[in-house]
Amino acid sequence: MFNIILFGPPGAGKGTQSEKLIDKYKLVHISTGDIFRGHIQQQTALGLKVSTLIANGELVPDSITIHMLEEEIEKTPDAVGFIFDGFPRTVAQAEALDAFLEDKGKVAGVIALDVNEDELRKRIAERQKISGRPDDAAEKLVKRIDEYFNKTVHVLPYYEAQGKLTRVNGIGEIEDIFQNLCKVIDGMK
Template sequence: MINIVLFGPPGSGKGTQAQHLIEKYNLKQISTGDLFRFNMKNETELGKMAKSYIDQGHLVPDQVTTDMLIEELRKTTDTEGFIFDGYPRTTNQTEALEKIVKDQLDAEITVCLSLVVDDEVLVQRLLKRGETSGRTDDSNEEIIRNRIKEYYLKTAEVAELYKQQGKYVEVNGVGEIDEISAKLFAEVDKVK
């Protein structure tokens, strides 16, 4: 079983690259962004809580995110592994994910792939996405910059944890999509 943590700030291309990894390795993507949107659209209690934070440009509290993740893992069968996109973002979430993967899947995290993109490129990508996606969190530059800042503040320690485990790999997230995918595939092939 391959379990990948796909890491990177908002707008780094995690969603796009996750699709390529899914096709190549028969994985199931669990995107916290998708989980949030599903729960918000369906106005679940978890969705209402998540929306109140997202609309202000803040990260959703760990327990809300963890509860959504467990629900999603319980629904899934017939896969050769998972891509965790947008989770974990904190030390507590990292520890929770490791426990969830062990308890629910009898497995461990294989590798943490981190897409690295300059902040100004991220802002422009998100503003452009906001023009067509209808997502309020992608249409305000101040909120976008706050999300990026919070991402770095809260996730530096997560990267450090995966570095200590020898599972952290940085990949340049700027360039042709297929070139970035090839770099990610090469890193997965080293550890699978």
């Protein structure tokens, strides 16, 4: 199994690039944000709890996130591999993912999309006009970006120490960024 993590702050282009990478490499997309939104939409007990946390711009606790992720992976046992988008967000989640994937094919690599804060704010403001996602609202956006740069970014040294981290410039034309991602992924195989 070939597993990669696409890493970056809110608005970096993870979702856009994931779609293209899934088509090319036939990976199963695992987005914790999509999983959370699914539970929220279905109004499951977990969804109601997650809804409150996300609405306040907070991260969902590791135990809930990891459990939901493991359930999602188990749904597709014949997958060629997975592309993780928005996960892991803490070192504890990274360690749990490594342990869970031990017999399913380890994480081959982590690609961090580098995008500055000004560009992020611009992209999310545009996305909010189109999608209306509540987590893109201006007041929550500041909290989400701060959360990334103050907490989530600390996961990168974990993978860097394993020699699995590659940074890709996330600013530019979508297709150019995609081609750069493909070069990195092809080098992992």
